[in-house]
Amino acid sequence: MRTGWQLLERPAKHEVISSALADSEASGVVIIGPAGVGKTTLARSVTSSLPGRARWAACTTSSSSIPLGAFAQWVTPTEARDPIELLVSARQSLLADGPAVIGVDDAHLLDQLSATLLHQIAVERTGSIVATVRSGEPVPDSVMTLWKDGYLHRVDLEPFTREECIALVESVLGGTLEELSANVIWSQSGGNPLFLRHMVEAALEAGTLSEVKGVWQLRGATTVSSGLATLLESRFDHADPDAVTALRLLSLCEPLDLDALVELAGEKAIDAAEKAELIRIDRDGPTLAARISHPLYGDVIRRQIGTASARMLRGQIVTVLNRRKPTSVAGRIRLAELYLDSDQTADTGLLVAAAKDAVSLANAPLGERLARTAFEREVGMRPAHLLSRALMWQGRPAEADQILARFDPDDLDEGQLLLWGVPRASIVFWSLGEVARAYEVMELLRSRVTNPILRPMVDAADAAFTIFENKLPEGLAKAEAVLSDPAAPEQAVETAAFAAGMAMPLAGRGDEFTAIVARCFDTQKSTDGLIRMLARYGEVLALVHTGEFDKAETQAANYAEFSSSGEFLGWAIAKTMSGLVATYRGRFADAIPTLEQALAAFNAENSLPWRLPGRLLLARAYAGLGRADDAERVLAEAAEHVGPSVALFDPQVLVTKAWIAAARGGGRRAVELSRAAADAAHRSGQLAVEAEALHDAARFGDRRLARRLQSLVANVDGPLPQLYARHAAAVADSDGDALDAVSVEFERAGLLLSAADAAAQAAASHQQRQDRRREIESVTRAMRLVSLCGGASSPAIRAAARPLPVTARELEVAELVAAGLSNREIAQQLSVSVRTVEGHVYRACLKLGVSDRDGLAAIIRPGGTRDPQS
Structure with missing residues (x-):
């Protein structure tokens, strides 16, 4: 991991400042922004690029009371007390070598005489001024008039954007920052570079920011370093004590209804805090709510509150909020959390209701905390049910099963038995893979749960298990x-x-x-947010x-927006959705990082089965870029989830294997595996997957699929099967014009790689008919589409990119040679004799003018590497 914090370039602001300094109508610039936003760094970066040495005056609180304190180093030692003489002395020293660049850091702290000197230089234009001013601080009139009267250009420096924050942090970490974690870091730092650095370094030191499979994740509360805490505490030390009181309350519960805060702290405290810009008042629907003006202020204030004081303050807040009887989900959760850490005892019913709310919002860690407290206080079925579900979702099935094992089903009524049985069967089926044991639980439920209101819960769970068994x-x-x-x-x-x-x-x-x-x-609210996701x-x-890819992409993005920092499992499911869309569209460069982040977010003590579809998609994306080794690695990782409980994905596994075979150059093997996937999908009724697998086989060169695909058109929703059938018919007829036409339709539908393959196959058809102009047009189109896919690779695309005077079988053998396979391995893969392979290698070498296998590999894949993307 890199540890150096480098300046993140701000070219637009840099250019504005440089242009202002070159403007003959002005004497320089003043850069205004909050503390830590990077004013000084940017100002010094600009002045260092100018000819000559800049003279920098750093203002401080202590120097502000000393006449010419900021410019003391340029004042000749003297006993004189005449301000005019002091000004002359400083002016002569500063400008001794002619016009100079004068930098003033924290110009709002200039003493009156220094401000006068700066004003004289600006008015007379005897030097170029670059000054910084902290926003929100009182500024001397003599300084303020510099930009109000047009002598200095004013440049407001804003905090970093989210994208700039991510770029900076990733440059320091030397890896990818998970998007959900990036959102937390950006919002908590407010985009302030100084705060950002301290926060990241503190999180690394605390271990809450760590790397999981190449993705950096923040898990747990953000941390404030001691250095930043000291910096911010100095501001609170000079603030009105009443204002700090309001800040202390908000640091423990934010936001707070303004009326509630008034009752707790008083109007005077709130007015003082608002005037000091420590808090802000926003309209929150029909009411007004108070919030801390910067997220890190709350972190620092909480560090100053002892455990006993914090419990007492939360108790006061609880008393006020409880009188208002919160009715919203957020209100119940907040009240329950406050109770847990206060000097008061929460009602168990509130804890259970809040735990249910948390689970319904897909916040499993919070649901666990609330449910566990309720369960430890009162061992009942409802908190046990919620606790077990929260543990299961976090990949801790053994703990979840132990919670439920404390109950004897013979002692439970129908409602309790349902709360016990469905999560236990789910844990055993999906997390532990014990299908027979899961069905024992389900048989017990089917025999004893007869209430017509409750019975659908049993049937719904039964349906899910049956479908995952691929029935x-x-x-x-x-x-x-x-x-x-x-x-x-x-x-x-x-x-x-x-x-x-x-x-x-x-x-x-x-x-x-x-x-x-x-x-x-x-029309219904969620009862389990992760099930709903x-x-x-x-x-x-x-x-x-x-075939509704645009809508699918929009929906996936919308669902990702619903997730907050504690809902990383729901976020991971949403990111898998985005990866699904990108993979099917052929946008592999987008799909790969998206899916890698989703899989990293699924990290748990026990690997969650919901990783399987993401891994299959990721392997296909790697294979689509020709990165066969990476695809094989991911597929091998996916093999940890096998058996009847995930049999639903068996055809998809074969599809993925077909793509890997194609990436390795095995066109014949890719066709065989695609057909096997189609047959497996047909047997289980996965007709859309059957159509997709047959389409893949046609892309890999199978000419016998048009009729079978056409038979699926009436049985599969959407326009894609018809497109697949048209493509297969064009492949069967080697009809270049028809392939060009279907390529246009594929692109219009959003299937970019299918469009590229069809165009590449059209090029081969035009070449056979010696129509050079049409061949070039089709190749050009295919390569344009390949670039949109991030440099995708397939047998048809590779052949179009390097048209060679060899037969299809000779090219296939040459591809496998280039992939690093021996003649014997090639023979086994193609089900032919070693002598046959040797003959193909010999004829390919003869036609291409090379003498051996190495020369053949170099032509097929420049460099002769097994994986051209590695």
């Missing part, structure tokens, strides 16, 4: 029965929608599922399989 018709029938039941409870509907969302898009019923999402989720994943999956 789509049976599982969908169960899910649809729950979704069509108007009396089904909200959690049953969510679970059934999750199950249907994982199956309907794959079955070619994407349009049906988007209608289900619109009907079910627009997985159902939303199904929505994006449906939009992708029905």
Whole structure:
């Protein structure tokens, strides 16, 4: 990891200041901004690029009371007390060598005589001035008039943008910063470079900012370094004590309703804090709310509050808030959290309700804390149910199972049995992979839960398990029965929608599922935020399989926006959605970092099964760029999740293997694996996946698929199967014109790599007919599309990029030679004899004018490397 904090260039501001200094109508610039925003750094950067040496005066609080204190180093030692003589002495020293560049740091602290000297130089234009002023501080009139009267150009320096913050932190860390963590760091630092540096260094020291699989993640509260705390504490030391009182209360509970804060601190304290710019008052709907003006102020103030004082202050806040009886989710959660750390005892019912709220918002860590407190106080089924779900989502299934194991199902009534059984079956099925044991729990639920209001919860869970075992018709029938039941409870509907969302898009019923999402989720609040996010994943999956890529991309971005710092699991699911869209569009350069961040966010003590679809997508994206070794590595990692509980993804695994084979140059093997994927998908009713796999086979050169694809058109929602069928027919006929036309349609639909492949295949067809002009046009189009895909690679694209005088089989063998395979390995992969492979190698070398395998590899893949992207 790099440790140096380098100046992040601000070229636009640098240019503005340089231009102002070159302006004959002005004497320089004044840079105004908050403390730590980088005023001095920028000013010194500009002056260092100017000819001659700049003379810098640094103003301080102590020097502000000394006549000419800022310019003392240029005043000739004298016993004279005449201010005119002192001014003359300083002026002569500063300008002894002619016009100079004069820098003044913190010009708002200039003493009156120094301000007068600076004003004289500006008015007479005998020097160029670069001054910095801290915003919000009183400025002497003689200094303020410098820019008000036009002698100095005013440049306001804003905090870093989010993008600038990320760029700076990543340059220091030497790696990718997770977007969710970047949002927290940016918002907490306020974009202030000084605060940013202290925050990152403190987080690294505390271990809350750490690297997970190449992605830097912030987990836990942000930390304030001792250096920054000292810097900020000095401001509070000079503030009105009443103002600090208001700040102390807000540091423990923010925002606070203004009326509540008035009751706690008094009007005088709030007025003083607002005047000192320590707090701000914003309208929050129909009410006014008080907030701390900068997030780090709260962190520093909390460091000054002892444990006993903090508990007492929270107790006071709790008393006031409890009288107002919060009715919102946020209000209940905040009140419950305050209770936990106060000198008062919360009602267990409030803790359970707040834990349920937290889980419904996909904030599993917070849900765990609240539910655990309630459970330890009163061992009941409701807190146990919430606690087990929160632990399961965080990849701690053994702990979750232990919580539920404390209950004997024979002692539970139907409602309690349901709260016990569904999470326990889920833990055992998905997290532990023990399908038989999960079905034992489900059989117990089916036999004992007969209440018609509760029974849909059992059926919905049963549907999800059945679908993940890849029994789509049976599982969908169960899910649809729950979704069509108007009396089904909200959690049953969510679970059934999750199950249907994982199956309907794959079955070619994407349009049906988007209608289900619109009907079910627009009228009901969530009972489990992560289940709902997985159902939303199904929505994006449906939009992708029905060809609505723009809408899918928008929805994925919207769902990522819903996640806050504590909801990184929901955020990871949303990022997987974005990676899904980018991968299917062929935008692999976007897909890879997005999916890597999602997978890193899924990091847990026990690997979460929700990593599997992300890993399969990431492997396909790597393979799409020709990075076969990286794709193999990710696919090997995905193998930790295998068996009946994830059988739903078996066809996708074969699709991924086909892409890896294609990346290694094995066109024939890629076709075989694509056909195997299509057959596996057909057997389980995954008709959309079948169509996709057949399309891949046609892209890899299979000419026998047009009729089979056409048969799927009427059974799979959306326009894509028809496009796939047209493409397969054009491949079968080697019709270059038709391939060019379908390439245009693929691009219009948003399938960029499919468009590139079709154009590359068109080029090969035009070449066979010796239509050089059309061949060049198709190759040019293919290469343009390849660039949009981030430099994608496929058998058709590689052939179009390097048209060679060899047969398709000779090219395939040459590709495998270039990938580093021996003749025997090639023979095994192609199911031919070693002698046959040797013959193909010999003829390819003869046609290409090379003498051996190394020469052949160098032509096929310059450099002869196994993985051209590594």
